[in-house]
Structure formats: C-alpha cells, structure tokens
Amino acid sequence: MKPSDIGILIVDDEASVRDALGKWFKFDGYRVETAEDANTALQKLQNSAWDIVLLDIKMPGIDGIELQRRIKQIDKNIITIMITAFASVDTSIQALKEGAFDYIIKPVDPDDMSHLIRNAVEQRRLLSENMQMRCQIEEISFSDDIVGESPGLEKVMEKVATVAPTDSTVMIRGESGTGKELIARSIHINSNRRYFPIITINCGAYTEGLLESELFGHEKGAFTGALYRRRGKLEMADKGTIFLDEIGNIGIKMQMDLLRVIETKQFTRLGGDRVVNVDFRVVCATNKDLESAVRDGSFREDLYYRLNVFSIVLPSLRERKTDIPILARYFVKKYAQSMNKNVTNLTPETLDLLARYEWPGNVRELRNVIERAMVGVRGSIIELKDMSFPFTPAAAVASGDDVSLEDVEKSHIQKILERTGGNIAQAASLLKISRLTLYNKIEKYQLKKM
Amino acid sequence: MACIYVVPIHAVSQFWREPLEAGIQKAFGIESRFAGNWPIDLPRAYDKTRNQYNSSDILLQLISAPLTGAGKILGVAEVDLFIPILTFVFGEAQLDGIGSVVSSHRLENKFYGLPDDRALLVDRLIKESIHELGHTFGLLHCMTPACVLNSSTYMEDIDQKSAEFCSGCLHDLRPRLQDFQSGKGIR
Numbered sequence: 272m273k274p275s276d277i278g279i280l281i282v283d284d285e286a287s288v289r290d291a292l293g294k295w296f297k298f299d300g301y302r303v304e305t306a307e308d309a310n311t312a313l314q315k316l317q318n319s320a321w322d323i324v325l326l327d328i329k330m331p332g333i334d335g336i337e338l339q340r341r342i343k344q345i346d347k348n349i350i351t352i353m354i355t356a357f358a359s360v361d362t363s364i365q366a367l368k369e370g371a372f373d374y375i376i377k378p379v380d381p382d383d384m385s386h387l388i389r390n391a392v393e394q395r396r397l398l399s400e401n402m403q404m405r406c407q408i409e410e411i412s413f414s415d416d417i418v419g420e421s422p423g424l425e426k427v428m429e430k431v432a433t434v435a436p437t438d439s440t441v442m443i444r445g446e447s448g449t450g451k452e453l454i455a456r457s458i459h460i461n462s463n464r465r466y467f468p469i470i471t472i473n474c475g476a477y478t479e480g481l482l483e484s485e486l487f488g489h490e491k492g493a494f495t496g497a498l499y500r501r502r503g504k505l506e507m508a509d510k511g512t513i514f515l516d517e518i519g520n521i522g523i524k525m526q527m528d529l530l531r532v533i534e535t536k537q538f539t540r541l542g543g544d545r546v547v548n549v550d551f552r553v554v555c556a557t558n559k560d561l562e563s564a565v566r567d568g569s570f571r572e573d574l575y576y577r578l579n580v581f582s583i584v585l586p587s588l589r590e591r592k593t594d595i596p597i598l599a600r601y602f603v604k605k606y607a608q609s610m611n612k613n614v615t616n617l618t619p620e621t622l623d624l625l626a627r628y629e630w631p632g633n634v635r636e637l638r639n640v641i642e643r644a645m646v647g648v649r650g651s652i653i654e655l656k657d658m659s660f661p662f663t664p665a666a667a668v669a670s671g672d673d674v675s676l677e678d679v680e681k682s683h684i685q686k687i688l689e690r691t692g693g694n695i696a697q698a699a700s701l702l703k704i705s706r707l708t709l710y711n712k713i714e715k716y717q718l719k720k721m
Numbered sequence: 722m723a724c725i726y727v728v729p730i731h732a733v734s735q736f737w738r739e740p741l742e743a744g745i746q747k748a749f750g751i752e753s754r755f756a757g758n759w760p761i762d763l764p765r766a767y768d769k770t771r772n773q774y775n776s777s778d779i780l781l782q783l784i785s786a787p788l789t790g791a792g793k794i795l796g797v798a799e800v801d802l803f804i805p806i807l808t809f810v811f812g813e814a815q816l817d818g819i820g821s822v823v824s825s826h827r828l829e830n831k832f833y834g835l836p837d838d839r840a841l842l843v844d845r846l847i848k849e850s851i852h853e854l855g856h857t858f859g860l861l862h863c864m865t866p867a868c869v870l871n872s873s874t875y876m877e878d879i880d881q882k883s884a885e886f887c888s889g890c891l892h893d894l895r896p897r898l899q900d901f902q903s904g905k906g907i908r
Contacts, residue, residue: 274861287777287805288806291806292806294804294813295806297861298861298872299861299862300861377805378805378807378808379808381807381810382874384806
C-alpha cells in the first residue's frame, strides 16, 4: 500500500489542529481531508472511502464517541484514532473499548504520532488483506477441481450446500478417485469453521498404534521414541474440521476410542492424564461397504450410526460421462498454465476415446491421463497420438455391447424392486443385503422405488 | 532571476550563515540571499502556556509580504517551535509554496545536555533547511533513510541522513527547479 492509497480524515472543531495535522500527513503523501464537525465528517464518509479517521472527542453537537459509533456502523474496519486532552482520558478508554485503534493526547510527540500512524496503516493493510483472502476463499470454495454439469454432480453439490453450514457429521462415499477429499474441503470451506483448519488423516495409512498417536498426540516418554510432547490431529483441528479418510480401515480398538472422542469431544494424549477439550466437526470418507462390515462385525454399529448422520454418495466418472469433456478441458487449461504451454483443447476423436473409456480410477485417473498427454503434446491441441492410457484402450467399452458390473447390479436391483412393488424389506431379503445397503444402492444408482 | 531568501528571525548569532547559503546553493543550484532586516513579530507567535513559538504564525508573517524576486523564503529561528497538535517541530514549510521556517533550538547538543558542537549544529541546520525548502518545491517525505527528505522526528534521525536528495527525489525536483529558474516559481 502506497501512502497515496491511504485516506485519512481528520475531524476536529479546532481549525489549527485540523490544519496542522492535515499538513503533517500530506507531507507523508497520504490523501487527507478535514471536517470541522461530525455531520461534515459523516457526509465525507458517505461520499468516499476512508481508511483512518482521527477524531476529537469533544466537539459541539455529536461528540467523538458517538461519531465513532456511527463510523463503525458505516464500516467497522475503518481505523479510528481519538484526539483528546488530558481531561478526557477516561472517555478515550471508553472509545478504545468501543473499537478505537488508539488515542492521542494533545500535544503529541512527533515520533509517537509517526509510529501511531504507521501502526494504523499496517493494521488497515492487514484488515484489507484479510478481507481479500476471505473473498478469495469464498470464490474458490466451489470451484477448485469440482468441475462438471451432470445431474449426479449437481445433486452432490446441492447436498454439500445443504449440509455445509450445519455442524453435522458427514460420511462421503464413493469409489477411489471420485474426489471425496475435495468434497470434504468444500464442506469445510462453506461451513462456519472455514477460518479454522481442516486436518486430514488417512486412517488406512497407519498401523493402529501409529494412528492413535497421530490422532490423539502423545506426551514426552509415552513410548519408545516419544522424545517430545506432540499435539495430535484432533487438537490441530480444534474449531475446524477433521477429515477421516478411509475410515473403514480402522481397527476395533481405535473405533471404540474414536466413538468416545466424537461423543465427548474430550481425550487424553498417549501417556498423559490431562483431559484435552476440543471442538471439531467430523467429515469422513470411505470406499468400503461399511454396512457389510457392520454385519460381519468388523465395524462397530454405534460408530457407523454416529458417523453416517448425513451421507453423500459420489458418482463414479462413468456415471457422469457428460462431465468427461468438461473435466478434460478443465485439466488441459490447468496444466497449460502450470506447464506454461499453449495448449487449448482436445480433438473430437480424443474426446470420443475419453468418453468411451471406463475410468476405473475416476477423475484422478482422467487428470493423470491429461497431465501425461500435456507433457508430451507438441501442438496446441491434444490428439489421439498424445494419449497414453495406463490401461490399454481396449478397455474402452464399445457403447451398448459390454456391460459393467455396476450396470448389472443397477439393472438387477431395479428388476427386484419392480418385482416386489417397491417393498424394501422384501427386495433386501431377495438380494441378501441389509435394508440400509439397499437404500444406499438406490440412492447411488438413483433407482425408482416404484 | 528567482532566488531563495534566508531570513534570520531574531537570531543572535549568525555563524551558520555562510555554510547554510553554500549548502542551499549545492542542493538546489539556486542563489540564496541573506535578508537581515525582515520584520518578524516574534512575540506575536509566542504561546506562554507552552513557552514555545507557533511556527505557523511565523511562516504566515514570512510570506505575507515577500520581497521582490523572492522565489522561496527560509526563516531561521533560534526559538523552540511548535504546531498545535505536536509537542515541537524542527521546522515547517508550505507544500509547493513559497515559505519555510526552521529552528536551531532543538538541533543544538546543549538542548539534550550534550557538549556544544557548533559544526554538528550547522550540519543539522543545513539538512533541515534543505528538507523544508524541498517541501516548498512540492516534494513529500521520502522513505530512503539517507535522503534529506526522509522524515525526522528525532535529532538522531537528522544525524543519520545526508544533506542530499536521493535519486528519486532528485528526479522529481529537477523539472520543478527548471520551472523555478525560468521564472515560473516567482510569486
């Protein structure tokens, strides 16, 4: 911020003070105006933007305290500095309590004045920067890599918008590579906890002992190698969100511990006895069939219900094929920027190939395929010859011929539902799955219950 | 040709006169003239509650009836100067105007209980005079620490900076000096 970007308004009924201060700030290059009373000041505040207002506490008519209240109503981020004589220091303290940045007692030492203004400008700069960053966060909240226009994705985003502002626990289901973590981040960024961290832990990546230490932290000497006290992920997520990825992979003991901490929001670090209170929201994700795990006893039913308060099922990429060209072009644009390449599109043949492929790795696989193509491409358009699939193109399904397992499952469930006239219990019994699993399949495939 | 008038204000000693005139000449390339009999009513500027002199009042007197050919005026006082909101000032100037005033009062070592140092006093007075005159040419405070237009709120600040303009300020000053020397600066 250059001094000329900073607007200072001086409000004082004494002309000599207005003139002297105005001149002083003009020499530093600030944009300065003066007002002899509160009404003139309010007029100037309405007409243009001001960063710092210096205002005399004692003025005829509306005094400085009341003027400050009105200024804060116009823009609570305007820095206010009170000008006072010794006699009204108490009033200055009241002004500070009501949001004044500082106060000066007349006459003030030039050096103190310089420091005060420098600090006020810095404070204003930080506030502006903070506001800009908040706007940026809000702008990116729905944009970062969650791309597409398919009904399946739209339904997911509607669910995100519904659940994000609440504090409910969310379970995200979907195949590997469908973007479960992005959805978790989107929920966090659109929640009231967005200015606090989202801490991710991949539960499948740790042994039970390590996961315990990662989540709860440990005291010095809690175990061999615990040389220092370490905060766990749950503590780090205080006031924010903890994203428990691959929740279906945790052991029975850890499930019990996790259930307790989710319910009480209290825990003790490993090797410690002090209870730590935390305030976090839980978002978890899995690509496992948790219902089966509950049935066979490998996943606690009480934890399952505690986590599955609100469920979001992400469609696989083959279920949202209309999004493939949009995603492909999005990744081309993204990598063109990061690789500094002038690549703008893909040929229709390439897009056709991408649309026919089954994408077992979902969006992640598509992203990697585009990235690889971008590395090798020489022209401005990605052609068939630039593509190299991790699976042979033979895996691409000739439309209408071969049918995927999921398509078979979808079709079979629909048939059973039709046969039972939409009776869920009967259909579940015929299919030999739980009613809950059937409900999840119906939601996943968007089947008609008849 | 326009010149800079140096006006001693009830100054008892004027040992600074020659080095100050040389300093101004070096900084601005403009001739300075000494105007010893300028009528300034110093008691008028005196504030007995503060036991200081209002620099704005002195400045007003300096510019109220400028001498013919006076492009810029620099008043040099020995008394302690103030402006209403501040406890003191080393000097004051009109931004892009004609008048400026400086005081040697707080530039003297003895004010801070230190041994008298006349050479240091002259050095500080030259810097503050060039600083205030720079403002009369429309220049603002400069962030470059060594530039004479760097803002000084302590005497130590004055000692740290040089008596010269930085390249940026010099760049801004040159066209204004040309205007001044071609007569556009004469009021």
